[in-house]
Amino acid sequence: MEGLKRYWPLLLIAAMLIGGIVWYQARQAEERRVEEELAQAQGIVRVLSATFSNKTALKVGEINGTLDVTSVDPGAVPLLRSSQKATLPYSVGYTLDLKDLGADDYAWDPKARTLVIRVPLVAADPPNIDESRRDVAGTSGIFVTRGASTNLQRRASQLATAEAGRIAAEPANLAKAQANAEKLVADLARAPLDAAGLGPVTVRVVTPASGVRDGERWDVSRTIEQVLADRQR
Structure with a gap:
């Protein structure tokens, strides 16, 4: 025991040295991990910025069909009232x-190797009415003037445009278009990430209001831009 007590200070110093070496190695490993994550994040930003820089707007879906409308021209007097049924x-x-898509719309989880991209909601374009394929089922009226005929055609186009816009705004149609948009953006992002040699990366596309897909909650509170800013301070 006396001999052990004599060497106790040396053993304590040796233990402290070993502990210091282990701590230093762990710190070095952590710094390397942070640098690797930073390089990954920077690489992702560069790749995606190049991918989406020339894609300010993406067509992500279309609906089409025919509409039966009945237009009415009141005429200058009641006797000149006329109507027309048409299919357009x-x-x-x-x-x-995507014109405003920037670095703050990308969130990178290096542990899960998951990239979350926030995109806006899709928007329906102005309806297109194919006048060249207009089918007039019948026109009624005691006397249909040339001006009345023009008014009937114009009114039919207005009615068809309004109805097409209403159909396009239905939640089911918007949801389908949004799903198509998210799949398209994920596919566009995944290809260049694979080509850049970043290895297997899971791409999730969400809207600012969603953040929840397939029963899982994805944290998009810290974007790549914020991570880069924090680590460069």
């Missing part, structure tokens, strides 16, 4: 606006 084909496209 229509189409409405859906667009995803």
